[in-house]
Amino acid sequence: MNTANSFTGETNPKDFEASKMVAGYSTPTVGPANWPERLKKAPTVTMVFPHKVSLALDNYEAVLNFTPGVQEVPAELKDHWYLKQNLVKVYEKPEEPLPEITEKHVQFLQSQGHSVSTVAGAKKLVLGWNADLRRTFFAAADWELARHVSVPVAAPPASPAVSGADVDINKLTKAQIAEHAEEHHAVELDVNDMTRDQMIEEVERLRASA
16 A cells, blocks of 8 residues: 555645655656656556545655546555545446347357346346446347348349230230240240240230130
């Protein structure tokens, strides 16, 4: 635990045994970029400052200035008595609302080896994860589910009817005309030797003679 002397902008220099003691500190620093080298490489903790706080380190090493709001603090100072006295607390990220979990998410969890069989069971499992793991899960699940969503495919345009007495022979292809003639008139038309107009003419003749 660091036993640094501490002060705010409003604190009387007498708290430091004399104003000359304050003068012995190096230039006050603001933000991790200006911290002493040993602290730049040290672990940090995110904390919330209700007001400006200046924390003087041991051996006149530095004065760390923290502005109001969320700030990074050297982990070794997290429990410092002066930070507690100034109501500085560890920042707790607001809980993110849990997205809807469906049967498809249950199936995805099962595919990943989790022993869940109901939506309630899946929700209980996911609620036990931290926020980062939850985000990873939903991103992976949504991506996987999106890959398997059935996209309706537009049906191809319906071919003109090739059967029935009232079929418009003029809208049929040569192959369809040949099929129609064979089915309804028992006549085989050679699509290779006859033109389309000839085939239409022959079908109309067959219809007229029926």
